[in-house]
Amino acid sequence: MVILPFFIGVNVYYMKKSSLLAIFTVVSAAVGAQSNYNPAEAFAPLFYPSAGNEYRSASGEPGPRYWQNRADYNIVSTLDTAGHTVAAKVEILYTNNSPDALKFLWLQTDQNTYRKDSRASATTTASGGRWANTMFTEGDVIRSMVIEENGKKYTPEYMTSDTRTQVWLSSPLKAAGGKLKLTIEYSFEIPEYGSDRMGRMNTRNGWIYEIAQWFPRMAVYDDIQGWNVLPYLGQGEFYLEYGDISYSVTAPANMIVVGSGELLNPAECFTPEEARRYAAAKLSDKTVLIRSAEEIGKSGMSNRKGTTTWRYKIQDTRDVAWGASNAFVLDGAQIDLPGGKKSMALSAYPVESIGADGWQRSTEMVKGCIEFYSKHLFVFPYPVATNVAGIVGGMEYPGIVFCSYKSKGKDLWGVTDHEFGHTWFPMIVGSNERKYAWMDEGFNTFINGLSSAAFNNGEFKKQSYFDDPAVGETVKSVFSDKGDVLMTAPDVVQQANLGNTAYFKPSLMLQALRNVVLGEKRFDAAFREYINRWAFRHPTPWDFFRTMENVGGEDLAWFWRGWVFNNWKTDQAVRSVKYNNSVPANGAQIIIENLQQMPMPVTVLVKERNGKEQIIQLPVEIWQRSGTYAFEVATTTQIMEVTIDPDKKILDWDRSNNTWTGR
Template sequence: MKFRFHVLVAGLTAIVFGAKAQLQPSPNYKANDRFEQMGPLLPTPNTFRTASGSPGRDFFQNRADYDIKVELDDANQKIIGSETITYFNSSPDELKYIWLQLEQNLFEKGSIGGVTRTGSVNENGMSAASLSALTATGGRAGRNSGPDREYGYKITAVKDKAGKPLKYTINGTMMRIDLPTPLKTGQNFSFGVDWNYLITEYYGRSGYEYFPKDGNYNYFIAHWFPRLAAYDDVNGWQHKQFLGQGEFTLIFGNYKVAITVPNDHIVAASGECQNYKQVLTPTQQQRMQKAANAKTPVVIVTQAEAEAAEKGKPTGKKTWIYKADNVRDFAFASSRKFIWDAMQTDVYGDGKKIWSMSFYPKEGNPLWEQYSTRAVEHTLKSYGNRTFKYPYPVAISCHGTPGGGMEYPMISFNGGRPEPDGTYSEAVKAGMIGVIIHEVGHNFFPMIVNSDERQWAWMDEGLNTFCQYLAEKEWDYKFPTRRGEPNQIVDYMKSDKSVLSPIMTSSENVISLGPNAYAKPATALNILRETVMGRELFDYAFKEYANRWKFKNPTPADFFRTMEDASGVDLDWFWKGWFYGVEPVDQDLVEVDWFTVNTQNPEVEKALARAEAEAKAKTMSKIRDAATKDQTVVAQDSTMKDFYNSYDPFAVTEADKQRYQAYLASLSDEERKTLESKNNFYTLTLKNKGGLPMPVIIRMEFEDGTDSVARFPAEIWRFNDAQIQKVIATSKRVVQWTLDPFQEIADIDTDNNSFPRVSKPTRFQLFKQQSRRPTNPMQEQRPATQPPARQGGANKN
């Protein structure tokens, strides 16, 4: 629709449009709720955590130091350990007891995590393992499980420093130790625990992988020792039970760990090895020295050496000693199958070298020898540039099972395995590099920025996935990122609200953990960076958060408040919509009304009126009647004509010209400027159908082939969150309007984003095709005579 309007004079300085009146709020009007401050949704600031989002003057953290001796029983897949723990109470509270975490009890019979697992039998068939998992009364134990193997911790001793037994109570995955005397502020308490447990098959976080072809095991040992629960100003003791989904809430400390394994095993662990001279051969030590000055990975244990170990038998035991300071946890991996490569490089150009290492069986080659260690180094550099420099001496990637990944301080267990012939698809390659970046990146969140994973999965997974998305793009511009782009979260946001959880949901209660805790918060941060805040403001605030809370334990409120405090951008509406709600984004460009200024110039306006009248006269009846126009009464009888038969209403008269000159003389300078602008004025009617308010981004395509983009902050919805009108003035005529042209806001319905509407074809197949496995072009194009590509150049060292 097109309208022409007048510039009024009569003492008015504003332009008045002949458009529709401003729409009144809808019955579902919630704008004030959406754009008011979060208020009671956030905890009240105090002397522990301030309103700015930084640690307060009374902020505290307790600490626990560990001296551990552990043996891996390869014959029975068993861990046997003893530890001395020194616990430091820095809190203002007197503690009568302390709590330890026993996550291996997830696998004992009757565990809450096991008996509350739900599911159903598939009538079309199920694997024995799937059926066993559904009917199990404990955690998933694996191939060696049976009635004679009881999983979970066996605590054999709990005693004080003098060797006197301490009273303790085990409640599921938690153990309370009653102290002989209350532990006051500033005091510490030392005690010992002896334990053992049967290792489970790798379940995604820890365990073993068995290789039937050579009869060997790869061990990935984590949450393997009784360790202190967190005590802080927010929760007191954080002793939520471990149900398998919510991860770990831990405190910092210094570790000394002696790991005894078969003497043909290679060990990787958190921290720095203190006795390489005792556990490595002279040749391996020489390779370590070479790797200390290399810019590309150097193989420490070759594939040939690992294959020889696979076929041999251990002749004794060997103890690897590790030291790790100021870490929140400790994990290790051990196997005779491990190939090991490494390089020590100046990651940040500051003269401080960091070890990047990888441990993997031959089943991981050729992918692992080519990419793993380089991906480790890249991750440290990428994450460090947007947060803080990696403070630890080493970062390790271990190849654990074909898929998935898990993180611990300085070490991670990662998937990504080629086919048996050594070929792989592009998806497998990208998946492996992506999971290494993700798990190594977890060193920053939550291993250093130490969030409460048991409560808030998104604080580590979401922030880390966002940084992973950026690091993947820095690895390769064409990297097929899986999470981070707004259009990649659309299918999840379209889901029925009954199956959606807010991001701000406790980790163990989240439905669809991957989309909710990983993809949605990562996407939200990307939208903040690219669309809401801009890169400069976002990057500064994000780095400020990381530095404020490194080696401390932030809460969601600390993150929200810091991002606003450091940027000066009010984001409460964003946190409420994206993190506390489940509404999607769906903006609808309902209508565009087109207005132009009535110039009052008779030469212009009467010509336009003539053209409009002639256009209206071109009806089908008028076109057909033109053939008989000379047969009308007036045409054949001149006496039937008068003044109006020769009158031209669109002719410009002297009176018209005089009125126009008088009109011009009456205009103010501002009104004359508007009159001469020759602008087009468009009134856009927009609906917020999804409910989640977001910035309005609209592209205008002009009739001359050029285009322009207008951006309006989310506050455009603050007076009416359901429907608004916005006037846009342009000097050129717009022929096409498009909302969210660059897919920035995760709009779930793009069909209503254009005006006039643009039809999009739906593609279909003429014939139903059978499903097939993802293509592996490397395998398809390999000549049948070419040998498998298991061993590559890296193993020539």
């Protein structure tokens, strides 16, 4: 496959110099500079905690016997708008592909996080902030539970512990393909503010419901830990099995219900005119109104009585979510995907969201970001991409996202692009968000810069952090000793540090890896290969590290140590410049230093009095033995300036020592 350089324009600066490379000779190293640098630690030979195996190859790809379990769901639900409740029955077809017979199952019952006695109430709500709950419910109220296996049904013993429910089986579920069906009837009250993941909001035309974490879901059983049973506390997100999900929502007939996946019965849900517009939107490159603001409360669906059942289906997914309201304006357009494939962009929002650069532009934005990521990363796998305006500031689910109804212009693009960027991390590449937020939030933040540069000729293009006059403050914040390292569980990260730890720093890390260490071609090839290898699978951080190294062709242990496992800083400095025999025409010896613990490759710009400029590129290996490095440059006249990292590609801790000026 030909790898195209699709990252062009994102923090990439090309050197336009008269001479791109000077012939130089290494004459010295280890000249005894005082620094915090320890090359033996940075370049320690042992990095990976274990060797590759038959499940996960040492090369970073799934091994020949890689397995993961599967969970298919069929859900029948009813929305009660009088009591703000959802009542449902879920049938879970669970397949045990593991080599282990399972005596019990674990379910995630996340609505229990909103109970007054939950762990989240003690650890997250008590401390306040975005993920704090503002009201309490009874959580998931389980009415009944039945298991069917080999034609026999029985009621299992089960026990709920906070947001986890353990179900004991009458006999172990066979390894390597054993199946059973678990049926649960349950209900829950919809919290008004559901930790900025879900909730409900009243508008002038009625309530908007954004429903997520709404059915008992199978916990992941994997080859790394067995059952993954970290509780849901609010700040940490999700880790889920893949499968196909069919679900229905019965709601008042004057409400629109939008959800993950394909609407199977639009003719039953819309009026004939609205159904015609819905079909037209699927084929239109421009946004088509399916229900207008003027029709709300006056015509079309607004005049319907009784209830309507909306039926949806989505394949190869880890979750589903949905929104419902009689206040929705609804519009849509066609999404063009590679290979002639098509999808649909939908936006559902209240009249309060309409205004200058308001939600009437949402569908245009959904279409733009989905088409970009599909072209450059991996094809969007779902039939519809729906953006819902409501109380949730920004949250992602397969095929549907919830964004603030207040957003507009640049903010609306930013939140829409970010939440749909999560389609690739972690909806397609299914990493463990409950443990490694940097693998989804950080990777997504990185690709958001690419799509922003491309959308509508850069209408919302982000300024490079490296060009920002306040870059020094950014460096001090990102690499602060008080910050949490990337390899910190999300629920352990201090709330004030989450923006850096989960989003900003890992994005900068990928930029550094691409722009400075691997170069665009090798990075692009490795990054795409990582997505393709682990699409709809469960990679660990080590699988990512191994893939980037094996495909990129570099041992990057020193890089991961500094960026992921430590808060190491980079501080490259010019120590001295001396002419050979004190004569500029004889050439000069330049000594540079690495004063902090993070090594990085070095770019040096040398300017002479006669106008000649030389760029010297030095590999990271110059720091393997010492924190100082000496090299010679051929000069004919006096050196006026020596500058490290002249194009400012490195987030240097102290740029004041990057330049030496001749006197």
